[in-house]
Amino acid sequence: MELQIDHVSKQFKDKKAVNNISLKLTPGVWGLLGANGAGKTTLMRMIAGIMQPTSGNIAYDGVPIKKLGEQYRNIFGYLPQEFGFYQEFIVRDYLEYIAALKGLSGRQSRRRIHELLEQVSLLEVCNKKISRLSGGMKRRVGIAQALLNNPEVLILDEPTGGLDPGERVRFRNLLSEFAQNRIVLISTHIVPDVEYIAACHAMIKDGNLLVVGTTEELVRLAEGKVWSCTVPTGTVQKYEDKLQIVSLRNEDGGRTSIRYLAERPYTADSVSMAPRLEDLYLLLFPQNIGEGSRRHS
Amino acid sequence: MEILKLELKRMLKSKLTLILLVLALLFSILLAYLPVTYCYSNYTDEAGNEVNLTGISSIAYEKKRQAAASGIVTPERVQQAVEDYQDCLNQYGVAESYNLPKGVYEQEILPIAPLLHGVKEAFADSDTGMAPAIMEIDSQQLKDYYSICEGRLVSLMAMEQPDNPAAQRRAAKxxxxxEKPFKVYPGMTSTVMDYQNIMGFLTLMFCVVIASPAFSVDYQSGSDDILRCTKYGRTNLAIAKLVSTLLISGAAFAVCSTLYILTANSLFGWECTKTSIQMMxxxxxxxEINIGELQWLFAAAGMLSVLASVSFTLFISSRCKSTVVSLAAALAFCIAPVVIYMALPxxxxxWICSILPASGTSIQASILYAITDFQFLNFGGFAVWTPYAVVGACIIEIPLFAFLAVRSYCSHTVN
Structure with a gap:
């Protein structure tokens, strides 16, 4: 089971959203990381077959997905980043509708819908109109529809947007369980969402694929570049101006502990830290620091 | 089949669809009743009091007064009616019936009026088309009434289609x-047919509004991204959407037309429907049809026109990314025959009105008026009567636009 993305590009009028990306996706959870506008959604739409690449080819087990058509869609599940529902549908009706489109029989469909509603904690609202659900609930309905046909290839575009922390944990557990012998690709710009469930990651920037590898391989790229030190709280602004600070933590005695990225330690008392995937992400996307990525505790 | 069932269920759960379907039903009944309210009769009773009647009582009064005129319109009966008319006016020394003393028209002319329908037209001048007054008609000529009518058609076609001998020959044939002689059963007016036309047009608009977001709403909301990634989310779904929209529209039009005809005929009297179209x-x-046949023929042709318009609307919807654009474009095509009819020579x-899908039920340019008109489409020595062209165009357009809609939906890509 293999999904090959072969020299795929997508050119819009004045912008190249995806530039010559090649990637071989094998069973397991893959994280597709990149800042907003990096080209993640465009790449996913091309994998979903709803957008045609300007050049290049996407193939499943060696056969172009366009040629596979219905066969490919039969083993495919997709959660777009933004999507709508029919206003008139209640949750169960909607899932029944999608199940029919996915070719599930009536009995199969009812059983699977019940299972999924339980897994995404929506059983209680299954007779409610989707339009009356909260953003997080709508997102979970979207996740459920993507999983209806037990897809071999599952593409989730920013699946955790709108989910609260508890829901995120439940989603991660659900996905870990589901991903056995399947290709699951999750795009996000929130690194912790995929850090622990994705075995491999691909990071893209401005439509270009920057790095691909397992979590360990990628983390290694940031080794020796992550530091920590404690500074007087009043001087934090000065450090913020000069350093790529990943996180800040207030300590006792008017001091603040900072975790920062740098080639060399900035202060004498800085100690080298074990890198995390998020550190590499912020090294590759420095403009993302300060856009909600930095943690302050 | 399961997809079609669920799509039908989805559409019928939509508030917009339900409201429009209920409105269409209510309008059918209301519009069938409206012509009754325009009926008005006035007479002087035995005590000398002026009596005004409206609505159902007016219809009943006139039917009673004209009962003797009902039946087959033989040349002899027409001749007798013309002679009675002329005698009456001569007796009072007037040239027109509206100059008769109060109450005389109701007593003397009203009972024979149905038989006088078309007499003036039959004797219209072959060069100018001007109809004479009944007083100027030689009643002896009426012995050959239907030959005069045939002669009138020839002169009319020579005026209407002077450069198209094929059309003239076709019309004469x-x-x-x-079938002659004609039949007349008084009581119903052509307003009933006009309102059936309005009912058809309103139902057409409602069906088009229901159909217009079929595909475009999915593009606009983004739900299409999910749908077209499913196994049956392309051709099968497109066909299900198409069939369910056509089924709902067809059923709505059939129910509304039936309701209209049943209501109107119940109010005016079913015997009126046996009247030859030429006597209205x-x-x-x-x-070669009577009014009852005209009602059902118009309903059937209207149904084809609605289905063709819905099919066309679905094609538009499959090409538009916004529901507003698809609705506006679909409605523009619905009213296009009216505008073209008024604006173009x-x-x-x-030609254009015969081809447009909405022509069958449009206002003014509908198949009702095409049936009662003398227009032909002429090409290379052939002449096709416009009602045939309208129906033929609809029969071609229904599968054509349906195919194009499915194809367009399947090939739609996000950009």
């Missing part, structure tokens, strides 16, 4: 085939 419209109308508008 059609009229010769019309032009005496030289080409169709005869031959060109006849």
């Amino acid at each position: 059609m009229y010769r085939k019309v 419209y032009s005496i030289v109308t080409l169709a 005869g031959t060109l508008s006849a």
